[in-house]
Amino acid sequence: MVPPQSPAQQLPSGQDTTATDTTAVDQAVDQFSNAFSEAFRLLLAGNWEGLYDHLTDGALYLSGLFAERGLQALAALLLLYAIYRVLYLPLERALDRSDSIGLGLQSLLLKTFRVVTFFFIGTVVLDQLGVNIAVLIGGIGIAGIVAGFAARDSLENFIAGVTVLVDKPFGVGDYIKVDDQYGQVDEITLRSTRLRTVRNRIMVLPNTEMIKEKVMNHTKRNVLRLDIPFGIAYKERPDEAREALLPIVEDDDRILSDPSPTAVVTEMDDSSVNMLLRFYLRDPSQEVPMRWEYTEKVRETLRDADIEIPFPHRQLFLDEAEAFEGTDLLAPTNGDHPATN
Structure with a gap:
């Protein structure tokens, strides 16, 4: 394989070295493609010795062409990654010590820092290898627009997550x-x-x-008011229900004494006088178990105090036998006839 003209030749004054370097890389890629085609032809012909010599010469040529740029790219990669590690650890510690930044926002900031840093490192390394970064970024931008239309729901969720x-x-x-x-x-x-x-x-x-x-x-303000609904019969007095229920919450250390617990009438329903037992929890995470516990306690306390807890019921009044006329209820049985006036 005949190597192309060396890119290290003296350039005229004012000529762009970047363009020349990029051309050299493009030529190397073309040479590699041609070498691969030639290797495939030798393989089909069964010329194993020629194939071995051809591949060896091509590999030596390409390795020599990219050796200098590869070392520069590797040095840039190691240096920039070391800088990233030096900056990342203090940033992570600073976010952990911050009380105003939540865990979710901390994770977002760290991930954003990683993505931006790695993208920057990648562009620098590719630039050292002679890749046209402008064309690459343009292609990524077009691909990003297409992906944005294809994954619109994911993009909406991403924006909502940031919000x-x-x-x-x-x-x-x-x-x-x-x-x-x-x-x-x-x-x-x-x-x-x-x-x-x-x-x-x-x-x-x-x-x-x-x-x-x-x-x-339910936990934004660190305290939570819990309402336990119950009902008493109309013949009962609300103040008696209040006197029976308040002692069971005043002796509970899980309940705040200020604001003080209360029992209030909220509604005059069809079958009951509806009330609420209200108190504030020290630990909002106990809302569900405390609701279950005090729903049972209210029922047992009212029962022990002989305060009736009504249930919905209806009374049906009929005007003598006229309501049953024309039905089977007044039909004669065993040969008997219905009574007549």
Whole structure:
């Protein structure tokens, strides 16, 4: 294989060395393609000795052509990666110590730093190898536009994820309710939010849903008011129900004394006087088990105090036998005839 003219020849004054280097690389690629075609022809002809000599000469030529640039690219890669490691570790520690930046936003910032840094390192290394970076970036841009149209939903979730991480309506560890789904935020990524339900199941919600739906954050203020609904009969007195129920919450250390617990009348229903037992929890994460516990306690306390808990019922009044005329209820049985006036 005949090598092309050496690119190290003296250049005229003012000539662009980058263009010449790129041309040299293009020529090397063409030579490699021609060498491969020749090797394939020798293989079909069964000329094993000629094939071996041809491949050996081509490999030596290409290795000599790229040796200098390869060493430069390797040196640039090692140097830039060392700088990346020196910058990454302090950045990670600084984000960990920050109280104003949540875990999700920390992850986003670190991933963005890695992507930008590796992209920069890649362009520098390719430039050292003689690759036309402008053409490469243009191709990546066109491919990015096509991929954006093809993955529109993923792009929307990505933008929504950035919005959630920056706006911080909730964070990892918060208890939230989204579209009748309640649970603890387990992880926030750029695509989705993972919610751990009270059944210890992981629910994956797209971030677009997190910004479109109403989100109720139960732990944003570190305290939570719990309402336990119940009803008493109309013959009972609300103050007696209040006197029976308040002592059971005042002695519970899990419940705040300020604001103080209350029991209030909320509605005059068809069959009952509806009330709410209200108190504030020290730990919002205990909302569900405390609700179950005090629903049972309210029922047992009212029962022990002989306070009736009514249930819905209806009374039907009929005007003597006229309502049954024309039905089987007044039909004679065993030969008897219905009574007549």
